Amino acid sequence: MQPVRGQVAALLPKNLDMAERKRMNTATCPVARALDLVGDRWSLLIVRDAFDGVSRFSDFQASLGAARNILASRLKALVQEGILESQPAADGSAYQQYVLTPRGQALFPVIVGLRQWGEGQLFARGERRSRLVDRESGQPVARLGVESADGRPLQFDEVQVVGK
Amino acid sequence: MQPVRGQVAALLPKNLDMAERKRMNTATCPVARALDLVGDRWSLLIVRDAFDGVSRFSDFQASLGAARNILASRLKALVQEGILESQPAADGSAYQQYVLTPRGQALFPVIVGLRQWGEGQLFARGERRSRLVDRESGQPVARLGVESADGRPLQFDEVQVVGK
Numbered sequence A, B: 001m002q003p004v005r006g007q008v009a010a011l012l013p014k015n016l017d018m019a020e021r022k023r024m025n026t027a028t029c030p031v032a033r034a035l036d037l038v039g040d041r042w043s044l045l046i047v048r049d050a051f052d053g054v055s056r057f058s059d060f061q062a063s064l065g066a067a068r069n070i071l072a073s074r075l076k077a078l079v080q081e082g083i084l085e086s087q088p089a090a091d092g093s094a095y096q097q098y099v100l101t102p103r104g105q106a107l108f109p110v111i112v113g114l115r116q117w118g119e120g121q122l123f124a125r126g127e128r129r130s131r132l133v134d135r136e137s138g139q140p141v142a143r144l145g146v147e148s149a150d151g152r153p154l155q156f157d158e159v160q161v162v163g164k
Helices: A018-024 A030-038 A041-051 A057-064 A068-080 A110-121 B019-025 B030-038 B041-051 B056-062 B068-080 B107-123
Strands: A084-088 A097-102 A131-134 A161-162 B084-088 B096-099 B131-135 B159-161
Touching: A030 B041, A030 B107, A041 A057, A041 A084, A041 A097, A041 A110, A041 B131, A057 A068, A057 A131, A068 A084, A068 A097, A097 B131, A110 B030, A110 B107, A110 B159, A131 B019, B030 B041, B041 B056, B041 B068, B041 B096, B041 B107, B056 B068, B068 B084, B068 B096, B068 B107
Parallel strands: none
Antiparallel strands: A084 A097, A131 B159, A161 B131, B084 B096
């Protein structure tokens, strides 16, 4: 799944101008490169829906309430970036379906992190919200935590970025 | 840190129209509420920089290369949403500084998740990139993983969203 040198440019969103594409292509910060592909609300909501099993254009549209042209451009970009794959519908109908590639599936902890941040920060106590549960036990998943290589919990002030 | 019912609207970005604000205010999906606040590239890059210790307008601008008006509007929104706090500079100068609130600090796993996805998916083997390390050991942090309440690793197809 890793691009070889020179192919990274092909993964960048098409709506960036040349200077911005060049800058991002050469960004040494993985957060910046990640956000160039998924740093907008629609793209991450589409990925969220894909994790929930949504696969057809009309079902994404019903779920997201996005305008057709916006949804179409975001789906196209996600396919170009290798996050979604477009394929004939599993039921043999004329529809296309969009499914997560391994690169898209690797966004699972990001979506769960956003969910847990929302749960903890943006809902009143007792306010109705959806929950992410382990299918087997029906229990909520554990809170994501950053840990050291040997398993100690790490706070944000216990880490640093090197090699910028 | 949790808003009480009725205060959630005050946390929403100011650039949404009334219908959109109403929809998001009542969204039961924590991912959607989260992305309404941080679902754009600039906001999450600002939060990334704040984790790295950037605090002044001019330093954010130098790091991000964002236009002044875009940076100013994003910083203002992040303060309004309770993610950053604006305060007099620690050195007693006339400058303001922007620091993460506890709500902003709680985005740590999200930023680490984006970083690790970028590292794993968007860099060629051996390509130069920054690294996030444990200050104490100098070792890279562990990969984030979603787990069950009792500590079993969970893949995306082993969970489900309930109560939508």
